[in-house]
Amino acid sequence: MAEEKDITRGQADELTYVKNEKKSLETEAEISGADKGVYVDAVAEAEDVAQHGGLGMTGEDILAVEDKLNSMTLERTRIILKQVQEMHQHDQNFPAHILQRVEIFLGDDTIMKNPHDPEHAELIKEMKLEALMVTENSPYAEVRAVVENTDDPSMPSFTFRTWFIGIIYVIIGAFINQLFDIRQPAVRVSSEVAQLLAYPAGKLCEKLLPDWSFTLFGKRHSLNPGKFNKKEHMLITIMATVGYNTPYTSNIILSQFLPQYFNQSYASEFSYQILIGLGTNFCGYGLAGLARRFLIYPSFCVWPGSLVTIALNRAFHSDTDPAVPGPFKRIYNWSRMKLFAVAFAAMFVWFWFPGFLFTALSSFNWISWISPNNVSLNNIVGFNNGLGVNPWPTFDFNVLTAYDFNPLVVPAFGTINQFIGMVIALFMIVAWYWSNTWHTGYLPINSNHVFDNAGKAFNVQKVIDHRGIFDAAKYQTYSQPWMAAGNLVVYFWFFAQYACTISYAALFHRREIIHGLKGLWHSLRRKKTDSKEDDLTEDIHCRLMRSYPEVPEWWYLLVLLFAMGCGMAGIGAWETYTNPAVVLFGIALGIVFIVPVGLVTAITGIQVTMNVLAELIGGAWTPGNALAMNYFKAFGYITTAQAIYFSSDLKVAHYLKIPPRHTFVAQLVATLISTLVCTGVFNFQMNKVPNVCTAEAPFGFSCPGINTFFTAAVFWGTLGPKKLFGSNGQYRALMAGFPIGFAMPIVIYFLRKRFPRTAWLRQIHPVMLCYGGLNWAPYNLSYLWPSVPLASFSWFYLRKRYLAFWSKYNFVLAAAWQCGIAIAAIVIFFAIQLPAVEVNWWGNTVSYQGCEDVACRRLPIPDIGYFGPAPGNLPV
Numbered sequence: 001m002a003e004e005k006d007i008t009r010g011q012a013d014e015l016t017y018v019k020n021e022k023k024s025l026e027t028e029a030e031i032s033g034a035d036k037g038v039y040v041d042a043v044a045e046a047e048d049v050a051q052h053g054g055l056g057m058t059g060e061d062i063l064a065v066e067d068k069l070n071s072m073t074l075e076r077t078r079i080i081l082k083q084v085q086e087m088h089q090h091d092q093n094f095p096a097h098i099l100q101r102v103e104i105f106l107g108d109d110t111i112m113k114n115p116h117d118p119e120h121a122e123l124i125k126e127m128k129l130e131a132l133m134v135t136e137n138s139p140y141a142e143v144r145a146v147v148e149n150t151d152d153p154s155m156p157s158f159t160f161r162t163w164f165i166g167i168i169y170v171i172i173g174a175f176i177n178q179l180f181d182i183r184q185p186a187v188r189v190s191s192e193v194a195q196l197l198a199y200p201a202g203k204l205c206e207k208l209l210p211d212w213s214f215t216l217f218g219k220r221h222s223l224n225p226g227k228f229n230k231k232e233h234m235l236i237t238i239m240a241t242v243g244y245n246t247p248y249t250s251n252i253i254l255s256q257f258l259p260q261y262f263n264q265s266y267a268s269e270f271s272y273q274i275l276i277g278l279g280t281n282f283c284g285y286g287l288a289g290l291a292r293r294f295l296i297y298p299s300f301c302v303w304p305g306s307l308v309t310i311a312l313n314r315a316f317h318s319d320t321d322p323a324v325p326g327p328f329k330r331i332y333n334w335s336r337m338k339l340f341a342v343a344f345a346a347m348f349v350w351f352w353f354p355g356f357l358f359t360a361l362s363s364f365n366w367i368s369w370i371s372p373n374n375v376s377l378n379n380i381v382g383f384n385n386g387l388g389v390n391p392w393p394t395f396d397f398n399v400l401t402a403y404d405f406n407p408l409v410v411p412a413f414g415t416i417n418q419f420i421g422m423v424i425a426l427f428m429i430v431a432w433y434w435s436n437t438w439h440t441g442y443l444p445i446n447s448n449h450v451f452d453n454a455g456k457a458f459n460v461q462k463v464i465d466h467r468g469i470f471d472a473a474k475y476q477t478y479s480q481p482w483m484a485a486g487n488l489v490v491y492f493w494f495f496a497q498y499a500c501t502i503s504y505a506a507l508f509h510r511r512e513i514i515h516g517l518k519g520l521w522h523s524l525r526r527k528k529t530d531s532k533e534d535d536l537t538e539d540i541h542c543r544l545m546r547s548y549p550e551v552p553e554w555w556y557l558l559v560l561l562f563a564m565g566c567g568m569a570g571i572g573a574w575e576t577y578t579n580p581a582v583v584l585f586g587i588a589l590g591i592v593f594i595v596p597v598g599l600v601t602a603i604t605g606i607q608v609t610m611n612v613l614a615e616l617i618g619g620a621w622t623p624g625n626a627l628a629m630n631y632f633k634a635f636g637y638i639t640t641a642q643a644i645y646f647s648s649d650l651k652v653a654h655y656l657k658i659p660p661r662h663t664f665v666a667q668l669v670a671t672l673i674s675t676l677v678c679t680g681v682f683n684f685q686m687n688k689v690p691n692v693c694t695a696e697a698p699f700g701f702s703c704p705g706i707n708t709f710f711t712a713a714v715f716w717g718t719l720g721p722k723k724l725f726g727s728n729g730q731y732r733a734l735m736a737g738f739p740i741g742f743a744m745p746i747v748i749y750f751l752r753k754r755f756p757r758t759a760w761l762r763q764i765h766p767v768m769l770c771y772g773g774l775n776w777a778p779y780n781l782s783y784l785w786p787s788v789p790l791a792s793f794s795w796f797y798l799r800k801r802y803l804a805f806w807s808k809y810n811f812v813l814a815a816a817w818q819c820g821i822a823i824a825a826i827v828i829f830f831a832i833q834l835p836a837v838e839v840n841w842w843g844n845t846v847s848y849q850g851c852e853d854v855a856c857r858r859l860p861i862p863d864i865g866y867f868g869p870a871p872g873n874l875p876v
Contacts, residue, residue, distance in 0.1 A: 056095045056098065056141050056803065057129070057133060057141070057144075057803070058141070058144075058324075058803050058804040058807055059804065060322065060804065061133065061137065061141075061144055062129065064136070064137065064149075065129065065132040065133060065136050065137070068132055068136065069125070069128055069129070069132070072128045072131060072132055074111075074112065074115050074124065076131070077124075077127055077128050077131045078105075078106065078112070080131040080134060080135060081102050081105065081106060081127060081130065081131055082106060084102060084130070084131075084134055084139070085099065085102050085103065085106065086511065087298075087300060087511070087512070088139070088300065090508040090509075090752075090762075091300050091603070092411065092413045092603070092762065092763055092765060093140055093142075093300070093302060093411055093603060094139060094140070094300070096759055096762055098130060101123065101126060101127070101130075102127065102130070104123065105123055105124075105127045108120075111123070111124065134299070134539065135539065135540065136149065136540050137149045137539070137540055138299055138539050138540070138541070139299055139300075139539070140299075140302055141799065141803055141807060142302065142304070142307060142411075142807075142811075143299075143302055143307070143655075144807065145307075145311075145806070145807030145808070145810070145811060146307050146310045146311040146314055146807075146811050147307075147310055147541070147655045148314070149540045149541070149544075150544075151544040151547065151657040153547045153548070153657075155229050155230075155231055156225045156229070156231070156232070157229075157231035157232055157234075157235050157658050157659065157662050158235075158659070158662045158665075159221075159222075159225055159232055160209070160221075160222075160223045160224075161202055161205045161206070161209070161223075161224070161228065161232055162232045162235050162236055162666075164205070165198055165201045165202060165205065165236050166235065166236040166239035166240070166666065166670065167239070167669075167670075167673060169194050169197070169198065169201075169236065169239070169240045169243075170239055170240060170242075170243030170244075170670045170673050170674055170677075171243075171673060171677055172189075173189045173193075173194060173240055173243055173244045174243050174244060174246070174673070174674040174677040174678050174681075175677055175681060176188075176189050177189055177244055177246050177678075178246050178250065178677070178678040178681040178682060179681050179685075181246050181250065181705065182250075182254075182685060182692070182693065182701050182702075182703040182705065182706060183699060183700045183701055183702075184700050184702045184703075184704045185700075185829075185833070186704075186705075187825070187826065187829040187830075188244070189244060189822075189826065190244065190818075190822045191237060191240050191241035191244055191309070192309075192312070192815065192818050192819045192822050193819065193822050193823060193826065194236070194237060194240030194241075194244070195233070195236075195237040195240070195309065195312055195313070195819075196312070196819050196823070198233055198236045198237060198240070199228075199233060199316050202228035202232060202233060202236070203228050205224065205228065206224065206226075206227060206228045209223045209224035210223060210224060211223065211224045211225075212224075229317065230313050230314070230316070230317035230656060231656055231657070231658050233313055233316065233317065234309075234310075234313050234652060234653070234656045234658060235653075235658055235662060235663070235666050237309060237313070237652075238649045238652060238653060238658075238663060238666055238667065238670075239666050239667070239669070239670035240670075241645070241649055242645070242646070242649065242666075242667050242670040242671050242674065243670040243671070243673060243674035244674070245642070245645065245674070246674075246678055247277050247280065247281050247674070247675055247678050247679070248280050248281075248634050248638040249273065249276045249277040249280055249281075249634070249679075250678060250682045251630075251705065251706060251709040252276065252630055252631075252634060253267050253273055253276070253682060253686075254682060254685070254686060254693065254703065254706050255630075255706055255709055255710045255713065256627070257686055258686070258692070258693055258706075260693065260694065261693075261706075261710050262626075262627065262710075263466075264575070266574050266575060268683070268686060268687070269574075270679070270683070272570055272573075272574050273679050273683070274675070274676075274679060275566045275567070275569050275570030275573075276566075276567065276570040276571075276634075277675045277678075277679055278562075278563065278566040278567075278672075278675060279563050279564070279565075279566035279567025279568075279569075279570060279583065279635075280563075280567065280634050280635065280638050280639075281563075281642070281671050281674075281675050282559055282560075282562060282563035282566070282668075282671065283560060283563040283564070283567070283587060283590070283635060283638075283639040283642065283643075284638070284639055284640075284641070284642025284643040284644075284645065284646050285556060285559045285560070285563070285642075285643075285646055285667065285668070285671075286556050286557060286559045286560020286561075286563060287560065287587075287590055287591065287594045287639060287640070287643035288556070288594075288642075288643040288644075288646035288647045288650060289551060289553065289555070289556025289557075289559070289664075290520065290553060290556055290557065290560075291516075291594050291595055291598055291643065291647065292647075292650065293515075293516040293519045293520050294512065294513065294516040294595045294598065294599065295595070295598040295599065295602050295647045295651075296647060296650050296651050296654055297542055297654075298512060298516075299539040299541075299542075300512075300602075300603065301598075301599070301602035301603065301651065302602060302603065303601070303602050303605070303647075303648055303651040303652075304409050304410055304411060304604070304605035305405070305406075305409060305410075305605050305648060306648055306649075306651050306652045306655065307409060307811050308406065308409050308811050308814050308815045308818065309652055309815070310652060310655055310656065310811075311336070311811030311812045311814070311815050312340065312812070312815035312816075312819070313656070314336060314812075315335075315336035315337045315339075315340045315812050315815070316337065318335075318336060318337075321333075321335040321336060321337075321808075324802075324804040324805045324807075324808050325802065325804060325805065326802045326804075326805030327798075327801075327802060327805070332805060332808075332809075334809075336808065336809070336812045339809055339812050339813065339816070340812050340815065340816045341816075342816075343812075343813050343816035343817060343820070344816040344817075344819055344820045344823075345820070346820070347397070347816065347817045347819075347820030347821060347824070348820040348821075348823055348824045350820075351396075351398065351820060351821050351824040351825070351828075352824060352828065353395075354394075354395055354396035354398070355396070355398070355821075355824060355825060355828055356828050356832060356833075356839065357839060357843070357844075358843040358844065359843070359844045359847065360843050360844065360846050360847045361394070361395040361396060361843075362394055362395070362396035362398070362399060362847075363383040363384060363393075363394065363399075363782075363847040364383070364390075364392065364393055364394050364395060364847075365381065365382060365383035365384065365390065365393070365782075365847050365852055366390075366392075367381040367390055368381055368382055368383070368386075368847075368849075368850070368851070368852050369846060369849075371850075372849040372850025372851060372852060373850040373851060373856075374850075374851070375851060375856040375857075375858060376858070378850065378851035378852060378856060379433070379445045379446075379851070379856065379858065380430075382780075382851060382852050383780070383782050383847065383852065384847070384848065384852045384853075385444060385445075385446065385447075385851055385852055385854075385855035385856070386445065386446060386780065386851070386852075387426060387429065387430075387445065387446055387486075387776075387780050387781060388779075388780030388781040388782030388783065388785075389426075389781055390781070390782050390785075392786075393781075393782030393785065393786065394782060394786060397817055397821065398821050398825075399782070399783055399786070400783070400784075400786055400787045400790070401818070401821075402779060402783045403606075403775060403779070403783065403784070405605055405606055406814050406818065407787035407788075407790045407791040407794070408790070408791070408794050408810055408811070408813060408814040408817075409605060409811065409814050410604065410605040410606065410791070411604065411605065411795060412791040412792055412794070412795035412796055413604075413763045413765060413768075414604040414605060414606055414765065414768050415784075415787050415788060415791040416763075416788060416791070416792070417763075417764065417765045417768035417769050417771075417772065418606070418768050418769075418771055418772035418775065418784060419772060419784055419785065419787075419788050420769060420772060421493070421768065421769035421770060421771060421772020421773050422772040422773065422775050422776070422781060422784055423772075423781075424769075424772070424773065425489045425493060425772065425773035425775075425776060426781065428489050428492070428773075429445065429446070429485045429486050429489050429776065432485045432488065432489070433445050433485040433858065434858070436859065437485075438482070438483075438485075438488065438730060438731065439482060439867045439868055440483075440484060440485040440488065441857070441858045441859040442455050442857055442858075442859050442860075442861055442867050443455060443482065443483075443484045443485075443857060444484050444855035444856075444857060445484060445485055445486060445855075445858070446484060446485070446486035446487075446776060446777050446778065446780055446855075447484040447486065447487065447777060447778065447855060448484075448486070448487050448490075448777040448778045449484070449487075450481045450482070450483060450711060450715055451481070451482045451483070451484070452478065452479035452480075452481070452482065452866075453479040453480065453482065453866035453867055453868045453869075453871075454479070454861060454865060454866050455857065455861050455867075458479070458481050458482075458711070458715075459478075460710070460711055460714035460715070460718065462474055462475075462478045463475040463478055463714070463718065463719065464626075464714060464718050469577075469624055469625060469626075469718070470623075470624040470718040470719065470720070472876070475719075475874065476871065476872050476874055477871055477872065478871065479866070479868075479871065479874070480723075480730065480868060480869065480874055480875075481715060481719060481723075481724070482730075482868065483731075484777060486776040486777035486778075486780075487776075487777040488731065488734060489773060489776055489777075490773065490774055490776050490777050491612065491731070491734050491737075492734045492736075492737040492773070493737060493741075493770050493771075493772075493773025493774050494612040494613070494737070494774060495612075495734065495735060495737030495738050495741065496737035496738065496740050496741025496744070496770045496773070497608060497741055497767060497770035497771060497773075497774065498593075498608075498610075498612075498613045498738070498741065499737070499738045499739070499740075499741035499742035500741035500742065500744050500745060500766050500767050500770050501593070501596045501597060501600060501608055501767050502593075502596055502742070503741075503742045503743075503744075503745045503746060504596070504600070504744075504745040504766055504767050505595065505596035505599055505600075507745050507746065507749045508745065508749070509596075509599050512599075513595060516595070520553065541654060541655060541657070542654075544657055545654060545657060545660070547657075548657075548659035548660060548661070549659070549660070549661060550660050550661075551660045551661055551664045555664065559668070560587075564583055564584070564587060567580075567583040567631075567635060568580035568581075568583045568584075571583065571631055576627055576628075576631070577625055577627055577628065578622070578625070578627055578628040578631050579628070582618075582621075582622070582628060582631045582632045582635065583631070583635050585617075585621065585632060585635075585636070586614070586618075586631070586632050586633075586634065586635025586636035586637075586639060587635055587636075587639055589610065589613070589614060589617065589635075589636040589639075589640070590610075590635070590636060590639035590640040590643065593608075593610060593613075593640050594640055594643050594644075596608075597610070597640060597644065598643070598644055598647055600767050601644055601647075601648075602647075602651070604765065604767075604768055606768065606771055607641070607644050608767065608771065609637070609641060610636060610637045610640045610641065611633065611637045613636075613637075614632060614633040614636035614637040615629065615633055615637075615712065615716040615717075615721075616716070616721050616725075617632070617636065618631075618632030618633050618636060618716065618717070619716040619717050619719075619720045619721045619722075620720065620721050620722065622717065623720040623722060624717070624718060624720060625717055625718070626713040626714050626716075626717030626718045627713075627717070628717065629713060629716055629717030630713050630717065633713075633716075646667060649663070649667065650663060685701065689701055693706055693707070699834075723875070723876070728875040728876070729875075730868075730875075741766075741770055744766040744769065744770070745766045745767075748761070748764055748766050772784075794806070794810055798810070
């Protein structure tokens, strides 16, 4: 074993040769003929050495730091690795076997006393390499795979091309997304589409624009400063990402104005709309900026989702593309761009089958075809209305990304933890449904709708007066609201997740939170800290970003205060029946959760959403008032959600070494433009589209999202959580989710302390277990299960055995498939679905038969016409 892991003796010649070869060759393009063959073979040997050493590094990674090994002292190595041990002891992304080697290194005092002893040479070399990797690159192979650890500060990013293309794309994307957001089915232009189309647009500007220039503040600015570069491309993408998120105010304004909802005419006033829009859209910036020290700067905040965006950018702009060893003992020399083009074209063509021509390939509920009307069978195996227990449920990669995560991108431990949590929830659903707990047997097993006591959709108009305020007398003559078993399980795990996130962050990330708070305090006091020890584990990306002036915290604080002022002015100046202080309470909720939620997202790639907690607290704080709950939800939920979105973009800019002030201005401008465009569009929809948000609306503008939003507003605001989860509420037992969720991280923490060598315990992520329970109603196991083998193959097999191959191609493949699906979906929508072209055959109808067309219920409604308490005796 010692011979297999020894990278200082057995393979020293190969490493030295490749190192010398790399010095003599500036780029891969310069390697040709026999030299190229020798180089490729040597890199393959280095890759084999790296893999056998168990360091989780590619040959290229090792070669990049080989020259600095001699300058890395043993003392500095120990200091760095002590901090690595403390920082990454609970980090599921950091390899456990490396931590074990670090523990051996730090615990053996003889190493410092006899560093030249041949018995210690192998371990010392490994630890120096690890210390160098932490400080000179990234401790994570997935980051090293796509993020370059070099920078050219002279590369322009704040160019005319950036602004010209970026603003046009924001306007077009925001217009399309807002216009079709209320359509059934909706269509969205994603940021991947903008990134894909920005490249040819940038190259066209590069060829056509004249080199007109001017000098400002001693620096030359040109309309066409040369080659369209990766920083310009990424800044355009960041603008599009920000601009393509339709404002949350469209839900509030449309539900307020339209007569079938709250029917408040003042909601059509532009001044009111823009104040609420600016208030909700800009709050997230303030929190994202203030949370940078917690979520952006630390190297352990990987932000897996951002790696796909960067992989696509690198595919377009990479100057080097070395061949890599891979499966079947072959050397693979396809460039990233070639793989992207082939995979994109293949997915574009394939998606036409499950997306339009043969939709049964998407919802492949083949077990249901055996007996479509069998209630018990379809409740368990059904794709559309059941629990989705199916060993092969889909041929559509888009189904796997329904939760807004990609199994090739999200670390496999996150996918598997979710799957385990989902299976636990599955047994809860089955138990509650077949025991008819809370009368769930009279309802569909896995619906997210709210029902009345006759099993029909709950009609909120029957329990409110003309102001939208709760009417107790009308309520008594109607019904309590009832939910399906799948939906009840979702609420239980929502409650568990919120408590779990707090205790998880406090236990597993308390050191990082305290460190970030100290840094934030010093920054607000404009006091610099010069701790050399703090800088030792700072990765290369943070050090390279020091070349650019940072955005002061008070800039972000001003944006936050501006947003709060706009929100409070909009609420206070009109007849909203709401105290403007609701803005402060909502933002306070965001302040409490931004760091815990952000840490979970940055590490796992999965975002904990705050909508249910905001509804629960907002409804309890303003009982009977749906409008007030809406505002609390807007500022309590969307503030945190937007802060996470903005933080993700800030991390992308951090990885690409885009000057922070350029990113700050680009995000603000894109958000302002998007707010104005979307406000104009939904004004057109409100006033010019006849019967909008009704079944009679043209172009399918029936507003399914607005209907859901209005129902939730009345459900949580008008009826209020007290009637559901209070002392007399029928679902009060679900509140047990809070203490159970809070206890989960504590149990796991002490289990790890008790059994520190148990590898599988370290991979348990309590928040992800809870998150798995949220993936029901209307989704089911069919949406998540296919991700498990795919994620395992990518992250456990390919990454472990062929790291260089995985590093080069994994994220590019993920980006190609996402872009292929996005472009194909847009073409299908505008070319086929909008003109109402249909392909009516067995392959498009077989998945919607019997219980998979209309959800079957296990129990019939009693002969008296209702279940539960009789009208007039409803608990208050």
